Amino acid sequence: xxxxxxxxxxxxxxxxxxxxxxxxxxxxxxxxxxxxxxxxxxxxxxxxxxxxxxxxxxxxxxxxxxxxxxxxxxxxxxxxxxxxxxxxxxxxxxxxxxxxxxxxxxxxxxxxxxxxxxxxxxxxxxxxxxxxxxxxxxxxxxxxxxxxxxxxxxxxxxxxxxxxxxxxxxxxxxxxxxxxxxxxxxxxxxxxxxxxxxxxxxxxxxxxxxxxxxxxxxxxxxxxxxxxxxxxxxxxxxxxxxxxxxxxxxxxxxxxxxxxxxxxxxxxxxxxxxxxxxxxxxxxxxxxxxxxxxxxxxxxxxxxxxxxxxxxxxxxxxxxxxxxxxxxxxxxxxxxxxxxxxxxxxxxxxxxxxxxxxxxxxxx
Amino acid sequence: xxxxxxxxxxxxxxxxxxxxxxxxxxxxxxxxxxxxxxxxxxxxxxxxxxxxxxxxxxxxxxxxxxxxxxxxxxxxxxxxxxxxxxxxxxxxxxxxxxxxxxxxxxxxxxxxxxxxxxxxxxxxxxxxxxxxxxxxxxxxxxxxxxxxxxxxxxxxx
Numbered sequence: 001x002x003x004x005x006x007x008x009x010x011x012x013x014x015x016x017x018x019x020x021x022x023x024x025x026x027x028x029x030x031x032x033x034x035x036x037x038x039x040x041x042x043x044x045x046x047x048x049x050x051x052x053x054x055x056x057x058x059x060x061x062x063x064x065x066x067x068x069x070x071x072x073x074x075x076x077x078x079x080x081x082x083x084x085x086x087x088x089x090x091x092x093x094x095x096x097x098x099x100x101x102x103x104x105x106x107x108x109x110x111x112x113x114x115x116x117x118x119x120x121x122x123x124x125x126x127x128x129x130x131x132x133x134x135x136x137x138x139x140x141x142x143x144x145x146x147x148x149x150x151x152x153x154x155x156x157x158x159x160x161x162x163x164x165x166x167x168x169x170x171x172x173x174x175x176x177x178x179x180x181x182x183x184x185x186x187x188x189x190x191x192x193x194x195x196x197x198x199x200x201x202x203x204x205x206x207x208x209x210x211x212x213x214x215x216x217x218x219x220x221x222x223x224x225x226x227x228x229x230x231x232x233x234x235x236x237x238x239x240x241x242x243x244x245x246x247x248x249x250x251x252x253x254x255x256x257x258x259x260x261x262x263x264x265x266x267x268x269x270x271x272x273x274x275x276x277x278x279x280x281x282x283x284x285x286x287x288x289x290x291x292x293x294x295x296x297x298x299x300x301x302x303x304x305x306x307x308x309x310x311x312x313x314x315x316x317x318x319x320x321x322x323x324x325x326x327x328x329x330x331x332x333x334x335x336x337x338x339x340x341x342x343x344x345x346x347x348x349x350x351x352x353x354x355x356x357x358x359x360x361x362x363x364x
Numbered sequence: 365x366x367x368x369x370x371x372x373x374x375x376x377x378x379x380x381x382x383x384x385x386x387x388x389x390x391x392x393x394x395x396x397x398x399x400x401x402x403x404x405x406x407x408x409x410x411x412x413x414x415x416x417x418x419x420x421x422x423x424x425x426x427x428x429x430x431x432x433x434x435x436x437x438x439x440x441x442x443x444x445x446x447x448x449x450x451x452x453x454x455x456x457x458x459x460x461x462x463x464x465x466x467x468x469x470x471x472x473x474x475x476x477x478x479x480x481x482x483x484x485x486x487x488x489x490x491x492x493x494x495x496x497x498x499x500x501x502x503x504x505x506x507x508x509x510x511x512x513x514x515x516x517x518x519x520x521x
Contacts, residue, residue, distance in 0.1 A: 055394075056386050056387075056389050058389055058392050058393070059394050059396050060394045060398070322383055322387060326382050326386040327382075
């Protein structure tokens with residue numbers, strides 16, 4: 001960290017800039033990097049989703065715009081930005097415009113809470129896991145506002161469903177999170193990751209004691225993200241497009257972006273809690289082993305940690321896409337019944353099991 | 365019959381198998397045919413754009429008898445201008461098929477007593493102008509020679 005700081009100051013000195021500018025801007029740099037990375041990742045995530053779904057159904061997916069269709073999403077985004085922003089006549093204007101922001105901004109905030117490497121976590125609080133769950137539930141409010149303000153019955157029903165779903169699936173999610181907190185004895189996400197270090201490679205990951213918890217978390221995260229098979233709020237065949245029926249242009253792009261960004265962040269969160277976050281699955285870091293320049297290796301380790309986190313995240317996203325390609329949509333009553341009758345008791349069971357494990361085995 | 369208490373486990377196994385089945389498709393070849401570059405092979409009796417058969421000496425087999433006009437199910441699709449040549453035989457001075465009206469049923473081909481009209485395998489007929497879809501005698505002759513070159517029909521020479 002200090003090494004990077006000195007590099008940056010050196011870089012500024014070359015252009016005759018005083019040191020206090022470096023001191024002021026250095027903490028901001030990672031934020032800019034992370035924000036840009038999120039947008040980029042989301043752009044390619046949309047493409048990945050289309051490609052992967054195409055592979056599952058033996059199609060080719062987008063392959064016309066650029067090599068392997070790499071620029072397809074960029075073209076789509078430009079198309080969306082060029083479109084007119086329509087506000088329906090009966091809409092509540094202020095709330096109608098506020099809703100996309102309310103759905104998008106918390107996602108950006110939550111993104112900063114993920115520990116990318118052992119040094120760079122941009123917002124590290126002692127309760128960051130709790131903070132994550134709290135802020136991550138705000139976009140639901142944006143969706144509710146969007147449905148209420150657009151003066152359309154389909155939007156309203158879609159947003160009601162979304163809220164009902166979010167409330168019922170948040171509970172098992174938090175109970176699984178509690179079990180992880182019990183295991184790590186900390187609410188700080190970096191501490192949770194560091195608690196997964198063990199003598200043997202990847203044996204300390206929390207997915208092994210809390211496999212049931214992992215499954216519950218995965219299902220609940222899918223439901224939280226309104227993805228298939230829990231995509232009732234956007235059920236095309238019943239509600240035209242759910243809460244974003246009346247939205248067009250930039251505002252629709254915000255909803256779209258927020259949805260995919262949240263998917264990425266949720267998977268990164270899952271990787272942090274269960275799959276050892278930024279830890280290497282080999283038990284050692286490749287750059288430490290293969291690069292003998294000490295300073296360079298020290299810097300590269302951080303990037304390698306980011307790489308491992310992203311790899312695990314993309315693995316989880318791939319699993320989510322597999323689920324989407326396989327399962328049909330649930331009925332509304334099945335959805336609620338599943339959350340309250342199956343997942344909630346199972347998450348209690350998981351918590352009980354983890355507590356026993358922690359008390360009798362893990363602590364010794 | 366399985367016990368009722370085992371049903372959840374059976375369901376979980378079924379779910380896992382379902383995911384596995386879908387996952388297997390990643391390794392299969394895509395069935396997509398990228399149309400403008402690659403095309404499906406056509407059947408032998410495919411009914412595409414019409415063509416008038418020309419014999420070895422460059423003369424049309426058509427005698428302008430009008431059978432095709434009579435068997436055509438759509439109205440005023442085929443128009444023939446009849447004329448006599450020196451040896452007293454009839455030949456079409458002009459022969460137009462309006463593809464805007466044609467339903468590509470193939471009756472004209474089937475009922476022609478001389479086998480003078482055939483259907484090629486040409487099916488990309490879209491054009492900006494309506495008039496381009498009115499095929500006159502020269503176009504129909506050209507269609508025949510084109511399809512001989514492309515070997516989509518058997519030569520009658």
